[in-house]
Amino acid sequence: MRILVTGAAGFVGSNLSKRLLSEGHTVVGVDLMTDYYEVAIKRRNLAGIESPNFEFVEGDLNELDLAELLAGVEIIFHEAGQPGVRKSWGKSFSEYTRQNIEATQRLLEAATVLDTLQRFVYASSSSIYGNAERYPTMESDLPKPVSPYGVTKLAGEHLVGLYASNFGLPTVALRYFTVYGPGQRTDMAFTRFIKAAIHGETIGIFGDGTQIRDFTFIDDVVGANLAVAFGENVPAGSVFNVAGGSNVSVNDVLALLTEIHGAPLNVDYQERVNGDVFRTGGDTTAIHAATGWVAGVPLAEGLRRQYEWGVGVL
Numbered sequence: 001m002r003i004l005v006t007g008a009a010g011f012v013g014s015n016l017s018k019r020l021l022s023e024g025h026t027v028v029g030v031d032l033m034t035d036y037y038e039v040a041i042k043r044r045n046l047a048g049i050e051s052p053n054f055e056f057v058e059g060d061l062n063e064l065d066l067a068e069l070l071a072g073v074e075i076i077f078h079e080a081g082q083p084g085v086r087k088s089w090g091k092s093f094s095e096y097t098r099q100n101i102e103a104t105q106r107l108l109e110a111a112t113v114l115d116t117l118q119r120f121v122y123a124s125s126s127s128i129y130g131n132a133e134r135y136p137t138m139e140s141d142l143p144k145p146v147s148p149y150g151v152t153k154l155a156g157e158h159l160v161g162l163y164a165s166n167f168g169l170p171t172v173a174l175r176y177f178t179v180y181g182p183g184q185r186t187d188m189a190f191t192r193f194i195k196a197a198i199h200g201e202t203i204g205i206f207g208d209g210t211q212i213r214d215f216t217f218i219d220d221v222v223g224a225n226l227a228v229a230f231g232e233n234v235p236a237g238s239v240f241n242v243a244g245g246s247n248v249s250v251n252d253v254l255a256l257l258t259e260i261h262g263a264p265l266n267v268d269y270q271e272r273v274n275g276d277v278f279r280t281g282g283d284t285t286a287i288h289a290a291t292g293w294v295a296g297v298p299l300a301e302g303l304r305r306q307y308e309w310g311v312g313v314l
């Protein structure tokens with residue numbers, strides 16, 4: 001199939017593109033190569049996608065000719081966006097509205113006139129829940145983001161739903177829960193912790209480390225994308241949690257990393273940061289019922305794989 005992956009140079013988009021290519025699809029990747037984190041890493045991600053069936057377009061979804069970009073595309077995976085919960089305050093907010101809301105709306109509009117389209121998958125986020133009303137959190141629970149980033153991801157998700165209900169667009173929104181693994185963004189916890197451990201530097205923890213996350217391994221996230229894109233029992237407008245089932249605290253992660261590293265870590269407990277939720281935890285009954293998908297990589301194994309990757313490149 002001919003598949004568009006937006007944000008193809010990023011963490012999730014590059015891994016998703018590789019998997020699609022390995023399964024024989026043609027992938028058109030698009031990315032603006034924003035400098036939120038090192039552009040060199042995005043270039044390296046792209047260099048790792050070695051396939052004659054990969055076409056890359058460097059450009060902005062807010063400006064490109066989308067009719068041209070989408071010609072003949074059968075599936076869209078919309079991974080492009082401005083991520084990061086803690087940096088979405090202040091002046092940078094306009095980046096979040098532009099990349100997460102406006103670009104999504106523009107892509108949805110273009111998709112409505114694409115007669116080849118079979119599926120539009122949107123990368124949503126656990127951050128739309130905020131401090132949820134219960135754990136594990138279900139898709140029907142009230143979204144109440146605590147970061148401006150979460151507000152923009154929720155707005156994007158609502159737009160996706162509107163294009164399903166008003167124009168019959170075959171959309172699915174996947175709410176990813178803290179994705180980790182080889183290639184994880186350099187602003188995210190595990191990559192920062194591993195880099196500091198390798199270089200004997202201090203790991204800064206925001207708060208007392210008791211905050212809990214449902215960390216999800218990258219291959220599982222990629223698998224969930226394929227499951228909903230090719231699944232036959234996924235109604236238009238569906239929304240699913242994609243969570244790894246690892247409800248652990250940041251302190252638990254540090255203990256695990258100490259074992260993997262084989263030496264004590266230098267840890268500095270700092271102020272908590274606005275925008276961080278205390279806990280995430282996703283119920284995945286719905287995606288399992290619709291597609292059979294279930295997370296497969298336990299945290300200890302996934303963290304070890306990310307550590308081994310980090311030793312080579314961080």
Ligand code: NAD
Nearest residue numbers: 007010011012031032033034061080081123125176178179
């Ligand atoms: P990433 O920053 O590595 O990748 C996103 C890519 O989108 C970047 O390379 C960026 O240059 C590109 N981009 C941004 N605006 C663009 C535009 N207007 N046009 C074209 N390209 C543009 O982030 P990631 O961690 O791979 O996340 C991918 C998606 O998943 C994002 O939408 C993010 O909000 C969502 N998400 C990620 C996580 C996670 O833990 N990584 C969790 C929940 C949701």
Ligand code: UGA
Nearest residue numbers: 083084125126127176177178188189192204205206211276
């Ligand atoms: C992550 C992504 O960064 C968001 O883009 C995404 O939308 C979100 O997951 C999600 O699930 O929706 P976050 O959970 O903050 O956000 O992921 P990490 O950056 O890996 O942080 C995990 C925990 O470690 C947080 O509690 C954070 O406060 C803590 N942390 C992070 C530190 O203590 N120190 C650091 O240097 C980095």
